[in-house]
Amino acid sequence: MRNTITKISLFILIGILISGCASEKKVPNGKKLLTKNEIQVNTKKEKRELIHNQLYQKPNSDILGYHFRLNLYNLAKPKHDSIYKAKFIANPEKYKRKSKWLSAKQVNRLGESFWYAGIHEFLMKSGEAPVIIDEKSTKKSTALLKSYYFNNGFFNTKTKYEIDSISAKKAKIKYTVNTGNAFFIDSLQTKILSPELDSLYNSKKTSSLIKTGNQFKSEDFKGEIDRITSHFRNNGIYLFQQNYINFEYDTINKKNKVGIELKINDYSYREGDSTKTKPFKAYKISEVNIYTDYKASKTKSEKKDTTKITYNNFNVFSKGELKYKPKAISDAVFITKGSLYSDIKTNLTSRYFSNLKVFNYPTIQYDFDPKDSTQSALIANIYLTPRKKFSFGTSLDFTHSNIQDFGIVATTSVSIRNIFNGAETLDIAGRGNIGNSKDLANPSDSFFNVFEYGVDMKLNFPRIFMFFNTDKIIPKSMIPTTTFNVGYAKQRNIGLDKENFTSTLSYNWTPKRNILARFDLLNIQFVKNINLGNYFRVYSSSYNTLNTIARENLPTDSDFFDEKNNLIIDSKTNEFLTSSLGNNPTIILNDVDRKIVNSINERKIRLTENNLIFASNFTYTKTTKTDFNDENFYSFKTKVESAGNFLSLMARASKQLNNQDGSNTIFEVEYSQYIKNELEFIKHWDLNRKKIVAFRSFVGIAIPYGNSNSIPFSRSYFAGGSNDNRAWQSYSLGPGRVAAFNDFNEANLKIAMSAEFRFNFFGQLNGALFVDAGNIWNVLDNVTDEKAVFSGLNSLKDTAVGSGFGFRYDFNFFVVRLDLGFKTYIPSEESNKKWFRDYNFSNSVLNIGINYPF
Template identity: 90%
Template structure:
């Protein structure tokens, strides 16, 4: 296998080398392929991507130095049509023979088939034509470099270029830049004619981005224009636009100094054939009209059968009876009667209505109030188009997993908008799954022997519901919502056949732009295991370990085994556990085996116990990502969760008796008590030309206390999988340096880091090289195995490292991802076998995912 792989790799390498040698084969005679741009700034080689991006003409893109797309293009034959015809011209008999069993028309069409034409068109489309050096483009690049440095305060920049031939058809360009000294701002004078603008400017003058002593940068002036415009328009200056702001730059008789004059003229307008000016004035809102059932194909002025309701100085119009509570609509409007015009309030109103999910994106327009004698009044008109009251959805999916050989999942959902006439939304969804599993005992020989069904309900309110008025803490400008979720699911012949009940009461709000806060005031989960006897069928690795140990001891009761000397599930497995553990075991195990069997038993108890989690948590998320295409950002997320404290108080108050394990119970179920905290940081660097470096770090810890000595399985951490350490499958890594024999490994501490270099092959196909590092550990719980316990910084040597490569195809609305991970550092191996021991395809892990991992 390895020899075959070596031969294939060598074959591919030779092919790449051959292709690379021919990278200029489609360069016309007398022309040269641009292979490299060199920029030298003040006698130093400049490698910054930002500077090189100023150049008008760049070499062909490369992946790790190899011009992959150029070589794809070179493989194509642009004259495939004439070559196809030429082979018949040279051999007419061949054409006649083909025409006998194919028509002449079909033979001609064959030349347009994928094999003759399509493959070449695909290669040319996916590839990249050679970049031919063009001196006109070189001169443009020189001018762009000079402009870049000029805009950064180097007014005396001098540039030149030199073309160096690297062969008959290859060349590189060297740009030389001498920037001279930078210019700094030494004065700032203002001339603002309109008194109100002059007053507004001076009120925020300290926020100016143009400061004395600062190096001149054109970007600062553009940002200052945007700042001034925003400040004016948010304080009533409705007619103000950016083009009224002018900066005069004076460098006469100044050595490396710049004098700045800011000028803002009066409002100009046309009256007849002449242009007139007048001072700007601040406009106030005299009236707010809200049209609650506007239709785009109807006239805005149509008032037939229109009902008007006035509430808190808002005029609400509707066809017939108003279908919404006035407060629900007015709460979404930040434009108020008597207030100054403001762009921010307009945008905030649009965001709030969009967030309601009851209306389409609103249209907000302003008209001059001709009835107002002061001539500085505006009428705000808000046009709302309601979405449909009811909407239905269905889906059908085919599934496959390690439990189901074949499965069919069907879901149906119903959404009801404005259910209580307060812009609330109610969603109810039912799901069902039927599947087939050959691993289950199936005396009736039914094909479908796996079942699951569930129902989820969600009620969303566009406000915060609390026992006090939270408006001073969370004002409506933060667009708050309250969501109540209730869900129930039941399984049959799936794992331990769980019944799962969940319920949450959630508050969401946005304190600032790109900042999201979420409070789960109540987060309840009750998990009941029905089929406990199926444990060792589900956790087969645990069964195999226990079975192999039982076989080693002659004192094991023969009744525990079947005819093939395998432990019978469940009588044999429980019998062996009972006989080998305890104070007076009938089967005396050696120390190592007793430790393993005891661990298996403790894990069985842990994973078969019912869980009652009554928690509260708070999540804070901040990101600088401006839109979906922004690839130069960071995001930070933290979550704090506490569980069991309220139930502990209730249990004590009701004098609830302890169970046999010494823990308090509610409804005869031990409730979980713990504190949990998570931190996640993601950073992307955009290197341009579809090259991105992405980094993610995560740390999470859950500490049990009080009523618990371990964390519930559903709240613990695991390592491995398509969004984690991709060299290991989900749940297969850790904890610590344990070479675990469990099917699902989990712990209560996790540290993880990942880095990716993402690049484009061609079109929508992208690639990635990645390194993942991390592991899980036990800390401050009931696990005592020193290999699994985190004891301090020295335990970080048990951090697993995986590396690999991936392919991603972007369908625009989602990304399909294939990642191949290789085990680079395996902490569970012996000291001299940790690095690159399993770094091969036979031990690699293929991960299939949707969208990027981070």
């Protein structure tokens, strides 16, 4: 460990020294490289990123103090073409020799190759030119600082700067800011010329962001302009824009006080060569026209050729016979006849139609109604462009796993839109997988000796299907949908050759723009294991442990072993388990071995039994992420699942007999009964200049009860892998401090936390430093091994820690990720060997993933 830390420290030190020597390389004589900005506000040092971001000139970017991009730039030779020519001018004979076996043209073109030219162009493009101190830019920075504090109520702010030389070509800039006293709002007056606007403003006056006694802040005034504009435009004031709002400030004869006057002018418009004004007024919707076959190239005159249907005060136009049920179209429209104009209703209508996946994003336009004598009516025109009725998709992937050495996965899908004329969508997908596994029996000696196939169907309805009306609970403004899924998959020579049937009936809605809710009324999964005799070939670690114990307790000539003295799969492995366990064992084991064999047997029984899961669950997700590029947000997700209660009632009602273990069965299959809860929290901090800190925490627990004393494998938790603790492979960590001898380790309690520092190298190439912590444990189930059981806060000392670094290449539409994880704290090791026991490249784990882990 000491040698490792010494090497790392030496590497970092050498890097710093090289950086220090190279950073001035391309700084012109008489100029200074900007190394640091210091800001002192009212005699106190200011470190906040928000304040430093006001500066116009900033030092070169760095990665933990190392100026990577600056040094890349300094490695480039800007005059590489002249350098190439110079070596031939200095040595003409060399040019002649090269021209004989290449040609003069090829020798000249060699100077434009990547080695002579391209590499330097790449370094300059990917690198970062040195930031040279420029006094014009520095003065601009002082002006920006002054403006920032002025906008926060410090009207008498004074700023100055000083360039402090560090060496002949290096300097830092010290900015000094004296803010003076802050100004506070002592009065708010209003002058709103249009009576209708004045009435609307006063109806929501208490919601104003401008309040007497508050410190003056420009952002409050921007927010107030947005609030007033939104309030007016959502209450019929169709013609209103932000530029009609003005604030006037009065500080005359006021000590650190400012009086505010809000002015909102009348509507102005051009008439001939003159500009006129008139009071604003509210507009109502007189007609709503919906065009279901709109094309951008279509002219208004072509509307005469369409068929018109009037339904619930909506005029629905179509080319020929209407292909949609009128209710399916009208349910998506929140703009209603007789209502006031509203931006919210317009946006909600656009979102709803877009969410249907039957139309492209709609176009909504408003025209003044020429038949309205009061000139305060609007006609809403909604133009819908249908997507194609059918769409097809295919994909091909190559895979590798611990079971398949090589696999090819092909999928094909078809989407059918508006299948029942109610804007429903039906997706049908088929998938097939063929692969090779050298560990499986292959009597025909064929390369592809494993395969899997499956089919999935998803039917989506743009409404809630329930036996009672849910409009009051989940109104259509929440854009509800109902989805019915059915899936079937079958495996051959993969694991235990499972047949898997799944079905879900789920409801989705959005209570608010940044909140998603999902309720699975039915979530059914039936797993049937066909090739039970393959168990110990799949779970080879369990077999190796059992084989070792058998060798130690049976004679070498026993018929339990094959010619290589290995326990025979499957007949003798099962016989050994039966003979060494139970009340009257014929093979006597010591307590330790008996405990291990019993654990292997219990796990085998659980993983080979058929599973019937009949569950319901509710998922709630909230995020503050505004768009794809937002990197300063948090998200929260919780899920509650309950399984087996309905089947328990059915079993009692049908008087199903218990099996030998005393558990109830349905169709001769023991059903699972448990309750499960998960919590996940993700937070991103944007440090600017493409530096981001990301954090994730997760807690999940599944508690068996009633008909079950354990959790089905498909619903249990595992640790390790590219999106978890990256220093361990998937399923290889835990549970607890157990030195895992199973191939697929799982448990029913999981705690995980991860933190990443993400940064940019150059262009689309990014890097990350990360720390992952967490583990899985057993709790309130049939596992009794104290090393695996969570017994309270004291068990948190068995939390595994991994750390490492990674590279990400951003292709814009997806990110390819490589992470190298190192085992930092190994809970299963002895107490003096837990930290940095395997902290080296030979024991590291390489993870390859798509997109970020969180």
